[in-house]
Amino acid sequence: MTTQETNYIAKLRNSGLRPTKQRIKICEVLFNREKTFHFSISELTKILRLQFNQKISLATVYNTVHAFQKKGYLKEISIGNDMSYFDTNTVSHHHFYDANTNELIDINSHEVEIKKTPTPPSGKKIDDIEVTFKISKKI
Numbered sequence: 092m093t094t095q096e097t098n099y100i101a102k103l104r105n106s107g108l109r110p111t112k113q114r115i116k117i118c119e120v121l122f123n124r125e126k127t128f129h130f131s132i133s134e135l136t137k138i139l140r141l142q143f144n145q146k147i148s149l150a151t152v153y154n155t156v157h158a159f160q161k162k163g164y165l166k167e168i169s170i171g172n173d174m175s176y177f178d179t180n181t182v183s184h185h186h187f188y189d190a191n192t193n194e195l196i197d198i199n200s201h202e203v204e205i206k207k208t209p210t211p212p213s214g215k216k217i218d219d220i221e222v223t224f225k226i227s228k229k230i
């Protein structure tokens with residue numbers, strides 16, 4: 092077993108998941124990469140089916156991604172419509188969102204300066220601020 096596989100198994104166990112072959116494949120797609128990966132559940136399922144030529148159920152992908160998100164290995168991004176995106180970059184950062192291509196691009200948190208924030212409702216605190224810049228092709 093490679094160190095990477097050991098690492099995936101640890102991640103799965105930490106997230107309360109049994110390390111099945113399919114879930115290890117999911118880990119490979121998610122975590123074996125240099126650059127940030129933004130995806131929806133259906134996109135990830137499609138990639139897994141194409142790349143590994145296997146019947147992986149949407150439910151397996153859904154459960155695994157949500158367990159990772161709960162544990163902090165993935166971040167969920169809301170972009171203001173009903174599409175749910177996930178992000179392998181779990182540190183605080185912002186995004187460009189291209190509605191034409193459904194693509195998310197990372198922006199470093201120091202590239203955005205927030206000068207004023209609203210007072211949260213009583214008894215609540217702000218945990219994080221994420222800004223989405225919606226972009227489109229220049230005409």
Ligand SMILES: [Zn+2]
Nearest residue numbers: 127178180197
């Ligand atoms: Zn991101």
